[in-house]
Amino acid sequence: MIPWELLDTAAIPGGGALKLKRRGAEFSIMLGDNELMNSRLSGSEQALATLSCERICARPAPTLLIGGLGMGFTLRAALESVGAQAQITVAELVPAVVAWARGPMAELHGASLTDARVKIVETDVARLIRAARACWDAILLDVDNGPDGLTRDSNDGLYSREGLLSARAALRPGGVLAIWSAHAAPEFAQALRKARFSVEEVKVRANGKRGGARHVIWIAMRAEN
Template sequence: MIPWTLIDTAPLPGGGTLRLKQRGTEFSIMLGTNELMNSRLFGSEEALARLACERLAGRAQPRILIGGLGMGFTLRAALAVAPADAAITVCELVPQVVDWARGPMAEVFAGSLDDPRVRLHVGDVAPLIAQSRAAFDAILLDVDNGPEGLTVESNDRLYAPGGLGRTKAALVPGGVLAVWASAPDERFTRRLRTAGFQVEEQAVRASTKGRGARHMIWLAAA
């Protein structure tokens, strides 16, 4: 078996280090012993974009915010279904992740960052949401393994009642918040409903082949 090779590391705000590893054509991003992303398992990341964009069908000039660049699978899936007049903002907290997208993982990203519909914002997605009012038709969040701050503790504010209220204000009426997680969380479902969202839960496979672990996607209509 081909061994894993450490390609690069990236410090996280508040502590911790991301590690980019490669084995043949496969990539993995690790935080400690947790694998956050793998280039072979991206079915649920694609589903995050597909399910959210389905709810935007027929809207002219949809504005979409993606929190978390990752390995670009959510972005690529959104580009595949979004109309030509869409505007997609991708927010990535860690600058090195953007460097990886344009460097060692360029083939994985397949030029998606150069699509004219895409604007890249390097920084924290939470302030961007907080300063926005009725700015987005959809907000897609994949910045942690679930609705809590695993990668960066300050991400907790995104999933707290105040953060959900700010996200709702950043959406147009009828807009959708889509959140990816590795597992269900009934408390988060209740918080979404308390914040005034109409909530749908979707369990999706991690693999595009319909096998493997099931991940959770919340679709919350404003």
């Protein structure tokens, strides 16, 4: 078997470090001994985009905010799901992840980073959410393993009541807040409802129709008025 090769490490603001590893054509991004993402497993990250875009497809020029570039699965699925007038902003906290996308993982990302509809911003997605008012048609969050922050304790702020209310304020009427999680969290669905979202919990497989671990996506809709 081909051994894993460590390509790079990158500090996470606030502490910790990510590791980019490669084995043949396969890539892995890890935090310590925890694998955050793998290039062979893309189904649930793609579903985060497709499930969201289905709900805003009637809008002629939708604006999307994606929290976390990762390996680009969500971005590429979003680009395939929206029209030519859409605008997609990707907020990535760790600059090295963007550098990896343009460097060793460039083939994996394809033309997504240079698509005219895409803007990459190296910042905390929470900052963009807090600064916005009725700005986004969809906010897609895949910045951690779920509502319980793994990579950064401060990610918990995205999923607190204050963070959820900020996300609701940042959405246009009828907009979508979609959140990816590696595990179920019934109390979080209730927190979304308390923040005045209508909520659908969708269970998806890590590798789509080919199976894999069970992940969860919450689709939280802001009312039209």
